[in-house]
Every structure is written in C-alpha cells, then in structure tokens.
Amino acid sequence: MLIRRAAALTTANLHHHFRRYATAALLQELDTVPPQLTYLEGFPRPDPKYAETIHAIPRATSGKNIAAKERKAGRVPSIVFEQEDGQHGGNKRLISVQSNQIKKLVNHLGRSFFLSRIFDLEVVSEFGSDEIVEKVRVLPRNLHLHPATDAVLNVTFIRAPSSAWLKVNIPIVLRGDDVSPGLKKGSPLNLIKRTVEYLCPADIIPPYIDVDLSELDVGQKIVAGDLKVHPALKLLRSKDEAVCKITPSRVSDQKKSK
Known part of the structure; x- marks a missing residue:
C-alpha cells in the first residue's frame, strides 16, 4: 500500500513539474524576442x-x-x-x-x-x-x-x-486592382476585413499588409492564410477567414442566365 501511494505521489509530482516546465517554456517563447529580428526586404516598414x-x-x-x-x-x-x-x-x-x-x-x-x-x-x-x-x-x-x-x-x-509580443490589428492595403481580371470584368470587390489581427514582436510590427488583387478573378477570394507577412508574426484568426472576394455582378449573372 505504501509503495503504491509513493508511486502515485511520484507520478503526480512528475505531472506537476512537467506542467510547470511546459508553461514556463511557452511564456519564455512569447516573452523573449531574439534581438536579430528586423524588417525583411520586400515587406512594409514604418515610414x-x-x-x-x-x-x-x-x-x-x-x-x-x-x-x-x-x-x-x-x-x-x-x-x-x-x-x-x-x-x-x-x-x-x-x-x-x-x-x-x-x-x-x-x-x-x-x-x-x-x-x-x-x-x-x-x-x-x-x-x-x-x-x-x-x-x-x-x-x-x-x-x-x-x-x-x-x-x-x-x-x-x-x-x-523590444521583448514584448503585442496583439495588433494590422491594416490591409489593396494592390493590383487596376489589372485584376475580375474587377476588369465589372464585378465588385467585397472587402470583408480592413484589418487582420496578429501577435507581433514589438520591433517588427508592419505598418500595413499588402494584398495583391492582380490575379483575382470573379468568385475568387483571398483568405488570412494567403497574406504575406514576416514569418515571426502569429496569426490570431483562422487562416481560412476571408479577407476580400470578387463577387459576380448582377449584369454578368443576367448574361449567364440568358
């Protein structure tokens, strides 16, 4: 009986110490930002x-x-x-x-x-x-x-x-609307999200996120997981959440029905 109780206590202590270690490791990961993190070439940086x-x-x-x-x-x-x-x-x-x-x-x-x-x-x-x-x-x-x-x-x-991780709603900036196949056909753009929430290291918060519409056609959409950001940023929304979509216009719908 004493041996079983001692074994149970040892197992409980191991689980307790494991939980403490895992929690500490997670906090350390989020609270410590490597000093080498900088804005990468090709990504927006503050003006x-x-x-x-x-x-x-x-x-x-x-x-x-x-x-x-x-x-x-x-x-x-x-x-x-x-x-x-x-x-x-x-x-x-x-x-x-x-x-x-x-x-x-x-x-x-x-x-x-x-x-x-x-x-x-x-x-x-x-x-x-x-x-x-x-x-x-x-x-x-x-x-x-x-x-x-x-x-x-x-x-x-x-x-x-510099060590902080901050929740930030990053604004999106649309590019390529002048050459988008869907927009050139007269279909409207449905802008679903004007900002996207990320957990960001304080030293590399992007001023905005470029959203490229240049290849977007009618019925196609861009989701949060498609956005190109610094790899250190952590998306706080579903990667499948829609950011924008080109919806069929009524005119094009009427032509298809005919």
Missing part, C-alpha cells in the same frame, strides 16, 4: 516621416470632470499600461497628451495605421519643461473619437519594449 515623439504630462486623478477640464485646456486624458499578454496590464500611469499632436498624427496616418504604429512617449513634469518623468516606447491600444466632430476624447497606450 520614418512619422517617427514622432508623443509628449505628455502626468495626470494625478481621473473622472468625468477632470477629463472635461483636460479637453477644454487642449489636452487629451490618456493612460499608459504595462504590456501584459499582448493586451492588458498593470503599472498604470495617468497622463495627458496634446490634442493637436494626436489629431495631426491620426489625420496623417489614419485611425487604423495610428493604432498599429510604435511611438516614443516622453512624459515631462509640465509642457515646455526639460524635466523628464519617463521616456518609453508605446503602442496606441485604443482611440476614442467624438462621433460628430472626430475630436480626440481619449487614448490608451501600452508599453512596447
């Missing part, structure tokens, strides 16, 4: 034209009244989270950024492109001061705009060190 440092000041408290005062003063109430599991996090810092700067970046880049780009964030004691409180790389996680005026209401950032 240095928009490599801008976002300036911010600390904000002591939160709430509707505080947020309203910040916006009235030309500032946007914001939060910086510690990157965790690619999306959530602790180590929260309340900040305010400049409305004009964020609005300019969103207008120049576009909302989806703004939310898929790494920025340097510099927090100073007050705007115009040289006293730096914190300087860190961040990824804009959420952007809330006023539904009527498109004024920036708030922004959420997450810290993006």
Whole structure:
C-alpha cells in the first residue's frame, strides 16, 4: 500500500513539474524576442516621416470632470499600461497628451495605421519643461473619437519594449486592382476585413499588409492564410477567414442566365 501511494505521489509530482516546465517554456517563447529580428526586404516598414515623439504630462486623478477640464485646456486624458499578454496590464500611469499632436498624427496616418504604429512617449513634469518623468516606447491600444466632430476624447497606450509580443490589428492595403481580371470584368470587390489581427514582436510590427488583387478573378477570394507577412508574426484568426472576394455582378449573372 505504501509503495503504491509513493508511486502515485511520484507520478503526480512528475505531472506537476512537467506542467510547470511546459508553461514556463511557452511564456519564455512569447516573452523573449531574439534581438536579430528586423524588417525583411520586400515587406512594409514604418515610414520614418512619422517617427514622432508623443509628449505628455502626468495626470494625478481621473473622472468625468477632470477629463472635461483636460479637453477644454487642449489636452487629451490618456493612460499608459504595462504590456501584459499582448493586451492588458498593470503599472498604470495617468497622463495627458496634446490634442493637436494626436489629431495631426491620426489625420496623417489614419485611425487604423495610428493604432498599429510604435511611438516614443516622453512624459515631462509640465509642457515646455526639460524635466523628464519617463521616456518609453508605446503602442496606441485604443482611440476614442467624438462621433460628430472626430475630436480626440481619449487614448490608451501600452508599453512596447523590444521583448514584448503585442496583439495588433494590422491594416490591409489593396494592390493590383487596376489589372485584376475580375474587377476588369465589372464585378465588385467585397472587402470583408480592413484589418487582420496578429501577435507581433514589438520591433517588427508592419505598418500595413499588402494584398495583391492582380490575379483575382470573379468568385475568387483571398483568405488570412494567403497574406504575406514576416514569418515571426502569429496569426490570431483562422487562416481560412476571408479577407476580400470578387463577387459576380448582377449584369454578368443576367448574361449567364440568358
């Protein structure tokens, strides 16, 4: 009896240690990015034209009244989270950024492109001061705009060190629509996804993904698994999920029925 109990305990301990080892190995795989990872030739990379440092000041408290005062003063109430599991996090810092700067970046880049780009964030004691409180790389996680005026209401950032893996909705950019056989026949393009979600190493987040329509004919589609991205990126959707499709037009349908 004692021998059987000892054997059972040993087996349980082995399973316990195996689970701990497997979990640790997985976390290590996701939390550690090899330093040699860089953008590859032929893949999109961020335009240095928009490599801008976002300036911010600390904000002591939160709430509707505080947020309203910040916006009235030309500032946007914001939060910086510690990157965790690619999306959530602790180590929260309340900040305010400049409305004009964020609005300019969103207008120049576009909302989806703004939310898929790494920025340097510099927090100073007050705007115009040289006293730096914190300087860190961040990824804009959420952007809330006023539904009527498109004024920036708030922004959420997450810290993006080189070791981070970040969930990012990468915008798609269509190419080859001028030579697509299906589009030249007059059939419409059904754009099903404007962004595709990937888990990305922070140092190689693509600004967009090229989607080539040049050989797409009527009834054909491009799925997420067809997209060409850096091999280190991990697709977070089904590879069979449709991105776009050329659907038969009513005119071509009527001709076929005749």
